[in-house]
Amino acid sequence: MAQMTEIRWHGRxxxxxxxxxxxLAEAVMGDDAYIQAFPEYGPERMGAPVRAFVRxxxxxxxxxxxxxxxxxxxxxxPTLMKAVDVTEGVPEDAVFIINSTExxxxxxxxxxxxxGRVYTVPALKIAMETxxxxxxxxxxxxxxxxxxxxxxxxxxxxxxxxxxxxxxRPDVIQGNMDAIDRAAQEVQEG
Amino acid sequence: MSERILIEGNEAVALALKLIDPDVVAAYPxxxxxxxxxxxxxxxxxxxxxxxxxxVESEHSAMSACIGASTAGGRVMTATSSQGLGLMWEMxxxxxxxxxxxxxxxxxxxxxxxxxxxxxxxxxxxxxxxxWIHLFSENTQEIFDNMIQAVRIAEHPDVRLPVMVCYDGFxxxxxxxxxxxxxxxxxxxxxxxxxxxxxxxxxxxxxxxPLDLQDYYFEHKRSQAEAYKAVPGVIEAVxxxxxxxxxxxxxxxxxxxxxxxxxALVALGSTNGTIKDVVDxxxxxxxxxxxxxxxxxxxFPAELVxxxxxxxxxxxxxxxxxxxxxxxxxxxxxxxxxxxxxSGNGCCCGPCIPILDRVYGLGGRExxxxxxxxxxxxxxxxxxxxxxxxxxxxxxx
Numbered sequence: 001m002a003q004m005t006e007i008r009w010h011g012r013x014x015x016x017x018x019x020x021x022x023x024l025a026e027a028v029m030g031d032d033a034y035i036q037a038f039p040e041y042g043p044e045r046m047g048a049p050v051r052a053f054v055r056x057x058x059x060x061x062x063x064x065x066x067x068x069x070x071x072x073x074x075x076x077x078p079t080l081m082k083a084v085d086v087t088e089g090v091p092e093d094a095v096f097i098i099n100s101t102e103x104x105x106x107x108x109x110x111x112x113x114x115x116g117r118v119y120t121v122p123a124l125k126i127a128m129e130t131x132x133x134x135x136x137x138x139x140x141x142x143x144x145x146x147x148x149x150x151x152x153x154x155x156x157x158x159x160x161x162x163x164x165x166x167x168x169r170p171d172v173i174q175g176n177m178d179a180i181d182r183a184a185q186e187v188q189e190g
Numbered sequence: 191m192s193e194r195i196l197i198e199g200n201e202a203v204a205l206a207l208k209l210i211d212p213d214v215v216a217a218y219p220x221x222x223x224x225x226x227x228x229x230x231x232x233x234x235x236x237x238x239x240x241x242x243x244x245x246v247e248s249e250h251s252a253m254s255a256c257i258g259a260s261t262a263g264g265r266v267m268t269a270t271s272s273q274g275l276g277l278m279w280e281m282x283x284x285x286x287x288x289x290x291x292x293x294x295x296x297x298x299x300x301x302x303x304x305x306x307x308x309x310x311x312x313x314x315x316x317x318x319x320x321x322w323i324h325l326f327s328e329n330t331q332e333i334f335d336n337m338i339q340a341v342r343i344a345e346h347p348d349v350r351l352p353v354m355v356c357y358d359g360f361x362x363x364x365x366x367x368x369x370x371x372x373x374x375x376x377x378x379x380x381x382x383x384x385x386x387x388x389x390x391x392x393x394x395x396x397x398x399x400p401l402d403l404q405d406y407y408f409e410h411k412r413s414q415a416e417a418y419k420a421v422p423g424v425i426e427a428v429x430x431x432x433x434x435x436x437x438x439x440x441x442x443x444x445x446x447x448x449x450x451x452x453x454a455l456v457a458l459g460s461t462n463g464t465i466k467d468v469v470d471x472x473x474x475x476x477x478x479x480x481x482x483x484x485x486x487x488x489x490f491p492a493e494l495v496x497x498x499x500x501x502x503x504x505x506x507x508x509x510x511x512x513x514x515x516x517x518x519x520x521x522x523x524x525x526x527x528x529x530x531x532x533s534g535n536g537c538c539c540g541p542c543i544p545i546l547d548r549v550y551g552l553g554g555r556e557x558x559x560x561x562x563x564x565x566x567x568x569x570x571x572x573x574x575x576x577x578x579x580x581x582x583x584x585x586x587x
Contacts, residue, residue, distance in 0.1 A: 025366055029196050037196070038365035041308070062329070062463035064361050066556045 004057040005150065006067045010086050011076035014046045016137035020076070021052035023141060027159040028056055028151045036061045049084050056150070074144060075099060076123070076136050081110050092116060097147050097187075099123035099136050104190025119147040121187040130182060131175040138176045142183030153184050192370040192436065199330045199362040202369060203269060203295045203355075204229035206337035208239055209377035212293075213264030213384070216244035216255035220274035221307045222359040223297040227269060249274040253281035253292075260290040261398055263389030265341070267292065271359060272299035275313045279320075285352045286321025287414060288399055289387070291344035292352040294322075295337060298459065298510075299359040300553045308554020309359040311458060311511040314487075315520045317354070321414065323421055324488040326458045327357040330367040335438055338372070341381045342428045348420035350387055356487075358460040360554060372436060380435055418489045425486055442486040443494050447473055451480030453569040454499055456525060457508035458484050461550075461557060465508075468562045479566045484521070492528035499529060500541040506569035508584075510551045518581050522547035544572045550584040561585055 007024070011017030018039040025037035036055040042048075053067040069089040075098045080086060086096070094116040098107050104118040111118075121143040123136035131138070138160055145153045157180050161173060168176075197205065203226045207215065215234075219227040234243040242259075246252045249270050260266040270278065275296060285292055296314055300306040314324060325340060327333040333355060340353040357363060372380075388398070402410060425442055433439025444462075447469050448454060455465055462483040472479045482498050484491070499505050509519035518526065522545065530540040548565055550557050561584050568578055 022366060025196055029194075029368065031194070034368050035196055036365060036367055038361075041360055041364065061367070063467045063559065064329070064358070064365075064460040065464045065558055068558065 003059065004055055004061070005072065006070045007054040007056070007072040007074065008067055008070035009052040009054075009074045009076065010080050010084065011050055011052070011137070012080065013048045013050050015076045016135055017050050017052045017076055020074070020137035020141055021054050023138070023156075023160055023163055024144065024151070025054050025056075026163060027141075027156045032058065034059065034061045049080055071095065072097065072144075072148060074140055076140055081107075087111055087113060090116070095119070095148060097121070097140065097143050099140060101125065104188055108190070117147075117189060119143060119187050119189050121183050123183065126179055126182045126186065130179040131172060139179045139183045142180035143187040145180075146184040146187050147189070153180060156180060192372055192376075194368055195371050196366050196368050197330060197371075198225065198364060198366050199333055199357055200225035200297065200364070201229055202330050202334040203337060203357075204233070205371065206334050206377075207241075207267055208233045209372060209374050210265075210267065210338065210341055210381055211239045211374070211378070212241055212267045214242045214244065214256070214259035214266045215268060216246050216252045216259065216266070217268045217270070218246050218249050218252045218274060220249070220271050222299055222363040223269045223271040223274070223295065225363075226295055226297075249277040250281060253278040253285060256292045256294075257281060257285050257288065257290055260285075260292050261288065261388060262391055263386035265345070265384035266290075267294065269295040269297075271297040272301055272307075272313045275317055276301060279317070282317050282320040282322060282352075284399065287410075289350040289414075289417065290352055291350050291387075293337065293340045293344055294352065294354045295333070296354050296356050297359040297363040298356050306553040307359070309361050309510070310552045310554070311356070311520075312552075314354060314356050315511040318488065318520065321351065322488065323349075323351055323353040323425075324486070325353060325355050325425075326485055326487060327355060327362065328460055328462045328483065330362060330365070331369040331438070333357045333362065334369055334371070335432065335436075335440065338377055338380060339428050339432050339440065343421070343424050345384060346420075346424045346428075347387065349417065349424050351417060351421065356459065361460045370436075370438075376436070380432070421489050422486070422491060440485065442491040443498065444483040444485060445498055446481040446483060448480035448482065448498060448501065450478060451502055452478035453504045453506065453566070453573050454480045454482050454502045455506045455508065455562075455566060455569070456482045456484060456499075456521065458487060458510065458521060461508055461510070461562075464557065464559060465562055468559050468566065471559075472563060472566060477566070477570060479570065487521075487524075490524050490528070492524075495525060495528045496532065496541070499525070499543070502543065503573035504543055504569050505545040506565055507545060507547050509547055509549045512549055512552070518547045519549055522581070546572065546578065547581045548584045549582075549586075552586075555585050557585055
């Protein structure tokens with residue numbers, strides 16, 4: 001159990017929380033990791049708070065129960081910090097990766113936490129400048145890779161290209177590549 | 191060659207269908223099994239299978255088309271869930287009575303009302319007495335493997351009965367997990383070529399499903415009941431052969447940490463995985479809890495259950511559906527019935543141990559490891575003589 005990492009994604013319907021969770025799962029799977037990735041299915045509405053979960057383990061994952069105390073929390077939309085309790089159930093050493101134009105110190109204050117690690121990245125700004133659309137999920141994956149070291153930035157880019165390649169135009173794919181690079185450069189720890 | 195892939199439960203069913211490449215698939219999409227039909231329709235459109243895909247207008251028609259295609263001599267498969275299975279109801283009995291070896295994937299989902307799209311076992315429990323073989327799957331790997339084995343079980347000349355492969359809606363159908371996939375050659379070589387026991391296309395006159403009144407209906411039902419006696423042996427043999435071929439063996443039940451266990455938990459479906467983790471934790475702290483996972487619910491493996499549970503002092507059953515107004519719920523009543531009064535000489539003997547029933551998870555209500563552990567502790571207390579509610583709930587307000 002100790003070697004299992006549990007991740008909770010918070011987003012709003014339409015922001016790609018489920019896609020991000022699945023892309024992360026694909027990117028970290030490699031030759032030997034076991035993965036479980038599942039969204040929370042409620043009434044699905046554009047803009048409503050949604051959650052998605054990823055479990056990563058070196059041994060087969062048998063449990064089929066909710067993630068109650070995630071090691072890593074990713075927040076795709078800064079307004080969610082006021083709407084839902086993104087700190088629910090997290091242990092003291094949890095890692096937070098948050099889309100925010102403010103720095104880690106301000107975010108810590110907002111969340112009322114002084115333990116663990118907090119990373120921030122202005123994902124919306126980066127998404128608008130690279131992908132030209134307000135979809136922060138690949139930006140947050142770039143920040144995730146840099147912050148956690150659980151996956152390599154280049155491996156992530158390769159996976160995103162493979163996954164989205166058939167669905168998106170080449171310039172949008174390039175935008176996503178740039179978004180991942182900029183997120184890895186601009187993510188701040190505090 | 192097997193390949194590790196990350197795949198959603200429904201996609202794993204569709205992939206198994208593709209690799210089996212049956213003659214006919216007739217299906218109507220319904221949440222949470224929709225993606226099975228959607229993905230398989232893609233395979234058909236892309237020319238990856240030779241299957242005749244029949245897009246019907248309802249589940250009643252889906253099962254009717256399956257029965258027709260199977261009677262014509264084809265290998266036939268479908269998928270459904272919940273209300274869809276309900277709409278098939280009268281055709282389910284006909285499929286089994288006509289001994290049609292149809293394979294169906296069922297994403298277990300609650301029944302209305304009120305409307306709920308999430309997991310419980312009410313749908314397939316409602317079809318319990320229709321004459322189908324029921325195989326439950328713990329995870330995505332098991333659905334994939336069960337689908338492939340189901341073809342062999344259904345079509346075995348001693349069986350020739352329809353099989354439903356059950357898997358928990360959303361919990362498994364919409365979660366991505368890592369599985370070992372198989373190649374088309376491997377699957378084709380395992381399932382073999384379909385040998386129809388009956389064909390309407392061979393120009394030999396025959397009648398299927400005619401009027402059958404007081405003079406012979408009873409004998410036909412009696413002979414149908416005999417057919418189920420061959421099923422356990424075939425499930426075991428196919429499960430063993432699958433293990434030899436691909437390294438993953440299957441049986442009717444699976445014992446987990448039952449050696450030396452003082453009490454046992456019994457469950458169907460995906461909760462078994464969570465229970466295994468709880469059992470490991472409790473065993474480490476010296477609590478002797480084991481698990482008996484039921485894979486084949488129909489035919490019910492009564493003798494294996496009796497042999498396994500006779501070793502413990504108390505049993506805790508998990509039921510993910512209810513029999514309204516009944517005394518205890520579907521899995522509990524099977525287990526109790528298997529444990530008591532086992533001989534025909536009027537003796538009510540049997541291993542007289544306390545067996546508890548807990549209804550959980552209706553309509554997709556999640557069950558946590560803490561709740562499972564609390565129940566296991568309760569069963570341990572009962573083994574020591576404590577009195578608790580016999581039939582109760584977990585996780586309901």
